[in-house]
Amino acid sequence: MDSLKNKDFFSSWSGGKDSCLALYKAIRQGGRPRRLLTMFGDDGRRSKSHNLPPEVIAAQAEALAIPSLIGSASWDGYEKIFLGYLGDLKKDGLVDGVFGDIDLVPHREWVERVCGEHDIMAHLPLWQEERRTLLADFIEAGFKAVIVVVDEKRLDKSFLGRTLDWRTIDDLEAAGADACGEEGEYHTVVTGGPIFAHDLEVKYGKISQHEGYGFLDVSF
Numbered sequence: 001m002d003s004l005k006n007k008d009f010f011s012s013w014s015g016g017k018d019s020c021l022a023l024y025k026a027i028r029q030g031g032r033p034r035r036l037l038t039m040f041g042d043d044g045r046r047s048k049s050h051n052l053p054p055e056v057i058a059a060q061a062e063a064l065a066i067p068s069l070i071g072s073a074s075w076d077g078y079e080k081i082f083l084g085y086l087g088d089l090k091k092d093g094l095v096d097g098v099f100g101d102i103d104l105v106p107h108r109e110w111v112e113r114v115c116g117e118h119d120i121m122a123h124l125p126l127w128q129e130e131r132r133t134l135l136a137d138f139i140e141a142g143f144k145a146v147i148v149v150v151d152e153k154r155l156d157k158s159f160l161g162r163t164l165d166w167r168t169i170d171d172l173e174a175a176g177a178d179a180c181g182e183e184g185e186y187h188t189v190v191t192g193g194p195i196f197a198h199d200l201e202v203k204y205g206k207i208s209q210h211e212g213y214g215f216l217d218v219s220f
Contacts, residue, residue, distance in 0.1 A: 003029055003030070004026050004029045004030060004031030004096060004098070004123060005029055005030035005031065006030055006031075006032075007030075007031050007032065007096050008031075008032045008034045008093065008094055008096070009026060009031050009032065009033060009034065009094060009096040009097060009098055009123070010033070010034060010035040010036070010037055010069075010089050010094045010096075010097050010098070011023045011026065011033055011035070011036050011037070011066070011097070011098045012037055012097060012098065012099045012100065012111075013036035013037060013038045013057070013060075013061075013068070014038065014047065014048075014049060014050050014100070014187070015038065015047060015050050015052045015056060015057055015060055015189050015190065016050050016100075016145070016187050016188045016189060016190060017138055017143070017145045017164060017180075017188045017190055018100035018101075018102065018126060018180065019099075019100040020100075020138075020143060020145075020190045020193065021100065021125075021126060021134060021137060021138050021143070022098050022099060022100035022124070022125045022126050023064075023098060023195070024141065024143075024193070024194070024195055025125035025126070025137075026098045026123065026125055027195060029125070031096070031098070033064075033066045033098075034066070034067070034092075034094055035066065035067055035068070035069050035089060035092070035094060036057075036060075036061050036064070036066050036067070036068045036069065037069050037071065037085060037089065037097075038057050038068065038069070038070050038071070039070075039071045039072070039073060039078070039082065039085075040054070040070055040071065040072045040073075041072065041073075041074070042072050042073055042074040042077075043072070044070070044072045049149070049184070049187055050148065050149060050187045050188075050189065051148065051149055051187075051215045051218075052148070052189060052218055053218070053219060053220075054070060055219065055220045056189065056200075056202060056218055056219070056220050057070065058220075059200050059202075059220045060190065060196075060200065063192075063196040063197050063198055063199075063200060064195060064196060064197075065197060069085065069088070069089070071085045079114065082114060083114055083117060083118070086114060086115065086117070086118045086120060087118055089118075089120070090118045090119070090120060094120070095119065095120050095121060096120065096121050096123060097111075097115055097120050097121070097122055097123065098123045098124075098125065099111050099122055099123070099124050100124075100125075100126055101124050101126065101127065102126050102127065102128070102129065102131075102134070102180060102182050103127065103128050103182065104182060104183075108122075108124060108127070111124070131178065131179040131180050131182075132169075132179060134180060135164075135169055135179060135180065138164075139164070139165065139166070141193060141194050142192075142193055142194050143190060143192065143193030143194070144163070144190065144191045144192040144193060144199065145163070145164040145188040145189065145190045145191065146161060146162065146163055146164065146188060146189055146191065146204070146216075147159050147160055147161065147162050147164065147168070147186050147187070147188050147216070148160065148161075148187060148188060148189045148204075148215065148216045148218055149186060149187035149213060149214070149215055149216070150185070150186045150213065150214045151184055151185050151186070151212065151213055152209070152212055152213060152214050153212055154175070154176065154177055154185045155172070155175055155177055155185055155186055156175070157207060157209075157214035159171075159172070159175075159186060160207055160214055160215075160216040161204055161216055164188055172185070172186070189202065189218055200220065201220070202218055202219065202220050203218070203219045203220070204216055204217065204218060205217035205218075205219060
C-alpha cells in the first residue's frame, strides 16, 4: 500500500472495527484524516450494514475530531450516488481514501474502480493481514467494540451485545464464523480507543430481526 505520510485523506467510516482500525493505521502512517464518509439507507435513518443511527456516527466523529459526511442511497442506486460523494470530496482537495477491506477481491476491485473515476487513490491498510493479527492490533491498542448485527444464518443472536474480546473471538470461530466477520457474519460499533478523545456512552436497546439479520438497537 502506498504510504499516506503527510497526506490528507478521507476514511470510509462504517462505525465498526475494520474501518476504525484502517483509520488508526492510516494515522500511524502519518496521514491526516480530514473527513469520515458514512453511507446510510435512502431514508437516512440507519447506516448501511451496521444499522447505526446518525447520532451515533456524529458522536464518533466528534470524539475523533474528524468532520463527518453522511450520504444516503438505496442499494439500487448506490454506486452512482457514492460516486457523487467521491466527487464532492475530490473538490475539497481529498485525493486519497482509506477503506477497511481485508481480502474480498470484488470489494477491492469496486473501491479502486469508483475511486479511479475521480483520480482518487484507494488505500487498504488491512489488506491480506492475518485475522488474529488484525484483531490483536485492535484489542491491544485499547479499542472497544460491541457486536450489534449478526447474520442469523451464521450466528446466534446471543452474540448481540457481546464485547469484542478474545473469548468472544474464540466463540465466533467455534461457531464457524470468520474471526473478523469479513463475509458479513457480524458487525460492531466502536465506542472508544486511542484515537478517541473519550469513550462514547452509547445505550443498547431491543433486539430486532429483518431479512435474516439480528440487530441490537444502539442510541446515544
